[in-house]
Amino acid sequence: MSKLEIKHLSFxxxxxxxxxxxxxxxxxxxxxxxxxxHNGSGKSTLAKLIVGLLDKNEGEIYFNDVxxxxxxIRDLQTKTSLIFQNPDNQFIxxxxxxxxxxxLENRCFPHDKMxxxxxxxxxxxxxxxxxxxxxxxxxxxxxxxxxxxxxxxLKPEILILDEATSMLDPKGKSTxxxxxxxxxxxxxxxTIISITHDIDEAMLSDKVLILSKGRLVKEGKPxxxxxxxxxxVSIKLDMPFVYRLxxxxxxxxxxxxxxxxxxxxxxxxxxx
Amino acid sequence: xGIKINHVFYTYQKKATNATLALNDVSFEIxxxxxxxxxxETGSGKSTLAQTFNALIFPDEGEVQTGDYVISYKNRKSRSLKGLRKHVGLVFQFxxxxxxEETVEKDVxxxxxxxxxxxxxxxNRAHEALKQVGLDESYYKRTPFDLSGGExxxxxxxGILAINPxxxxxxxxxxxxxxxxxxxxxxxICEFHKQGKxxxxxxxxxxxxxxxxxxxxxMEQGKLAFQGTPSDLFSFxxxxxxxxxxxxxxxxxxxxxxxxxxxxxxxxxxxxxVAAIKKWRNKA
Numbered sequence: 001m002s003k004l005e006i007k008h009l010s011f012x013x014x015x016x017x018x019x020x021x022x023x024x025x026x027x028x029x030x031x032x033x034x035x036x037x038h039n040g041s042g043k044s045t046l047a048k049l050i051v052g053l054l055d056k057n058e059g060e061i062y063f064n065d066v067x068x069x070x071x072x073i074r075d076l077q078t079k080t081s082l083i084f085q086n087p088d089n090q091f092i093x094x095x096x097x098x099x100x101x102x103x104l105e106n107r108c109f110p111h112d113k114m115x116x117x118x119x120x121x122x123x124x125x126x127x128x129x130x131x132x133x134x135x136x137x138x139x140x141x142x143x144x145x146x147x148x149x150x151x152x153x154l155k156p157e158i159l160i161l162d163e164a165t166s167m168l169d170p171k172g173k174s175t176x177x178x179x180x181x182x183x184x185x186x187x188x189x190x191t192i193i194s195i196t197h198d199i200d201e202a203m204l205s206d207k208v209l210i211l212s213k214g215r216l217v218k219e220g221k222p223x224x225x226x227x228x229x230x231x232x233v234s235i236k237l238d239m240p241f242v243y244r245l246x247x248x249x250x251x252x253x254x255x256x257x258x259x260x261x262x263x264x265x266x267x268x269x270x271x272x
Numbered sequence: 273x274g275i276k277i278n279h280v281f282y283t284y285q286k287k288a289t290n291a292t293l294a295l296n297d298v299s300f301e302i303x304x305x306x307x308x309x310x311x312x313e314t315g316s317g318k319s320t321l322a323q324t325f326n327a328l329i330f331p332d333e334g335e336v337q338t339g340d341y342v343i344s345y346k347n348r349k350s351r352s353l354k355g356l357r358k359h360v361g362l363v364f365q366f367x368x369x370x371x372x373e374e375t376v377e378k379d380v381x382x383x384x385x386x387x388x389x390x391x392x393x394x395x396n397r398a399h400e401a402l403k404q405v406g407l408d409e410s411y412y413k414r415t416p417f418d419l420s421g422g423e424x425x426x427x428x429x430x431g432i433l434a435i436n437p438x439x440x441x442x443x444x445x446x447x448x449x450x451x452x453x454x455x456x457x458x459x460x461i462c463e464f465h466k467q468g469k470x471x472x473x474x475x476x477x478x479x480x481x482x483x484x485x486x487x488x489x490x491m492e493q494g495k496l497a498f499q500g501t502p503s504d505l506f507s508f509x510x511x512x513x514x515x516x517x518x519x520x521x522x523x524x525x526x527x528x529x530x531x532x533x534x535x536x537x538x539x540x541x542x543x544x545x546v547a548a549i550k551k552w553r554n555k556a
Contacts, residue, residue, distance in 0.1 A: 013418045038450040039422020085421070085448070086366075139314055163421075166448045167366070169314045169476045170516035197450050236452030241519045248542050252550045261519065265526040268549060272556045 002026040002065070003158065003191045004050070009059035011049055019045045021214035023059075027207075029157075032184045032192040034202035034222070037211035038236035043195045046211070047162050050193075051080050064157075081151035085163040087143035088135075096122065096138070097131040100150045107154070121149040125179050141172025145179055152183065159183075161194040165201065177201055199226060199240045203259070210235065223259070273359055273438040273470055275302040275325055279334035282320055286332075294320040295331070296494035302472060307465045309473045309481045311505070311515060312491035318474045319365065321491065322441050325472070326360035327353050338439065358387055361437035365444045365474075367428030371416040376402070379416050380430045387435060394434075401434035402427070406456055422449055429457075440464060441472040446480065458484060478518045481505070482540055490515075503537035520545050 004027040011020040020042045027033050037043045048054040050061065052073045061068040063076040084090055093099030100118050109117070122128045125145040135143060144164055151159060161180070165173045181204050184192055194205065202208050208225045210218040212235035218225055226232070229239050229247065238244070242264055246256050249268065256267035282295040294317045302308055312318045323329040324336045327343045335344035341356045364370070373379035380398035389397060402411065405426040411419075416427050425448065432440070442461065446454040462484065465471045473485060481488050482502045490498035490505060498508050509515045517525070524536035524545055533555070534548045 014414075039425075039448075039453055040420035041450075042420075044420065163448065170478075171313065197448065199451070233452070236450050238451035245520070245523065245542050245545070248546045249549070252546060252553070254549070261523055261526070265523060265530070268523075268527060269530050269532070272553065 003029040003031075003063070004193075005062040005065075006050070007060045007062070009046075009049060009061070010057050011045060011054065012057060019214050020049065020056075023211075023214075023216045025209055025216060025219060027191055027193065029191055030188050031207055032194070032205040033207045033209060034205040035193065035195045035209045035211060036197070036199070036202055036237060040213075041211040041235075042214040043211055044162055047082070047160050047193070047195055051077060051082060051160065078154075079157040080160060081154055081156040081158070082160045082162065083144065083147050083151055083164045085167055087140045087147065087167060090147050091135045091143055094134060095131070096127060096133050096135075096146050099135070099146050100153060103150055103154045117153060121153040122146075124152065124183070125149045126175070139172055140168045141175050144168065144172070144176050148176070148179060148183070157189070158191045158193065161192070161196070163195055163197065166197060173198075173201075177204070180204070199238065202226065203240055210237070212236075273339040274304040274306070275439065275470070275472075276337040277301065277321070277324075277334075278337065280321070280324060280331040280336060281333040282324070282329060282331055284320075293494050295324075297334075298491075298494070298496050299334075300489055300496055300499055302470060305465070305468055305470055306487060307462075307471045307473075307485050308487045308489065309475055309485040309502075310489045310491060311475060311478070311481060312497070313476075313515065316491040317494040318491050319443055322362060322443060322472070322474055325439070325441055326357050326362055328362070357437075358435060359437050360439045360441065361432040361435055363429050363432050363440070363442045363445065365447065366425075367431075368421060368424030370428055371424055374415060375413050376407070376416050376419075376427050377412040379427055380434055383431045384434045397434045397436075398430070401430035404433055404460060405430045406453070422453060425449070426453075437469075439470040439472070441474070443474045444476065445473060446475075446477060476515070478502075478506070478516050479520075482518045482521070502540075507537065524548070 007024050009020055009023045010018055012018050035043050049056050066072055068076050091099055092102050097118050100121060101114060104114060119128060122131060125148050127145050127149060165176050196202060203222050205222060208222045209216060217235060218231055226240055227243050232239055242258060242261060249256060254268060254271045256264055258264035258267050277298055277300050280295050280298045283291050283293050285291050310318050324331055324343060325338060330343060330345050330348040332345055335342055338360055341353055371379050373382060377395060377398050380401055381394040384394045384397045407426055416424060445457055461471055488502050488505050489496060498505060506517050506521055520542055521536050521539055524534055524539045528534050528536060532552050539545050
């Protein structure tokens with residue numbers, strides 16, 4: 001059973017330019033999928049179509065093997081959480097704990113159990129010490145982690161991240177990235193779909209989908225896909241730093257298939 | 273055209289209890305046709321500083337001299353600053369939030385028109401600027417709101433380029449761009465530099481600093497904490513977890529720790545690193 005199955009999805013904003021052009025793929029339960037693509041490739045549109053923020057023109061979406069239509073979309077929406085790019089646009093509460101509680105309150109969660117639940121999820125994103133803080137005292141990375149806690153507290157089956165780290169500074173990026181990696185490892189049931197430009201971030205995922213001009217052009221494991229320089233460059237992307245350096249080292253006779261900087265350094269050193 | 277920053281102070285919300293000193297006695301000079309970067313963690317004062325360059329913010333104390341224009345508290349209502357913004361173009365972080373016109377070409381032409389350029393000529397300038405950022409004719413009549421995030425950014429940037437300022441200040445120019453667009457944008461910025469423009473890049477991306485700029489200034493809690501070459505900066509920030517060393521220098525440093533005869537301060541690209549490794553292997 002796949003968590004999400006997309007069949008022949010197409011969409012156009014103006015009726016002529018197809019922003020999403022006959023895309024089909026499936027996402028298995030508990031996997032972490034990255035969607036990569038150049039600016040304007042249709043990544044964010046795809047995310048909006050999946051959760052019904054936009055109405056598709058053609059195609060079908062299956063959630064837990066059930067066709068998503070006007071009647072069943074509610075089920076998909078209540079079991080999906082979205083995190084957007086701009087940390088300031090999704091902070092609703094006046095304090096961290098209010099913000100995390102927002103979704104729960106909407107779902108009439110019992111008040112006496114709420115504090116315990118908030119603390120549990122704040123801890124899971126390393127924000128337990130900030131519960132009473134107002135958003136103006138938080139950095140972008142901290143706000144995104146609060147948004148993650150607010151999303152996860154609703155116990156979604158699918159978490160969609162739409163360039164969740166692209167507005168953050170390097171420190172913010174790495175803290176959010178670590179939290180996402182941990183969430184993925186600790187929640188075997190949670191399916192994560194991440195839309196990103198950050199090729200190094202995509203290396204953390206189980207599967208990579210590459211979009212170009214609204215079409216799905218490649219799909220596979222990051223270790224395979226992200227080494228395919230020709231395809232990546234042809235659609236305006238680039239290999240991760242480690243792979244790029246490996247390729248250049250090959251020309252001077254150093255053969256390495258390392259996945260990290262540390263591993264690569266070992267291989268270079270051993271080539272003496 | 274250069275910029276002289278002279279003992280500049282600035283405080284946000286001066287009367288509030290949580291007033292913050294965003295710029296604390298900052299002085300340095302950017303020379304004509306320089307290509308420099310300003311780095312620093314979030315909240316260090318980088319963007320505040322940039323806003324003084326074209327008088328969006330007036331320093332509480334001190335002054336900023338941009339060409340013949342003096343930007344100071346005393347001058348804040350002076351008509352002498354008229355025309356300043358024709359010379360200094362500021363491309364904000366996430367300029368895509370500032371689009372408002374019906375079509376892409378109208379949006380880009382808006383700024384030019386404000387400086388007295390009329391109809392046809394304004395549109396021509398807009399088309400030229402759109403071409404520079406890599407958007408072709410098919411975009412002219414589209415509404416900017418249906419474009420993707422990266423495309424919106426390009427439109428907003430074209431709006432500044434069309435004005436053709438002498439000094440271009442870019443706040444995080446490549447954030448949210450795909451790698452190819454980032455590269456093209458940086459090549460375009462290099463081209464402007466060659467034409468004689470002064471370029472200031474505010475960024476967290478140390479790869480940009482290392483590859484493109486010769487001089488770098490680092491802000492920390494409203495003060496200028498460092499000025500010098502990128503390689504000196506990377507030695508200076510070692511141990512800071514707030515700013516990231518470029519990956520290629522990280523590899524060089526790790527190899528040096530292991531005992532390789534390599535100078536990380538001389539490494540500006542993968543090619544430099546590979547050449548150094550080759551030399552080391554030939555010696556061994």
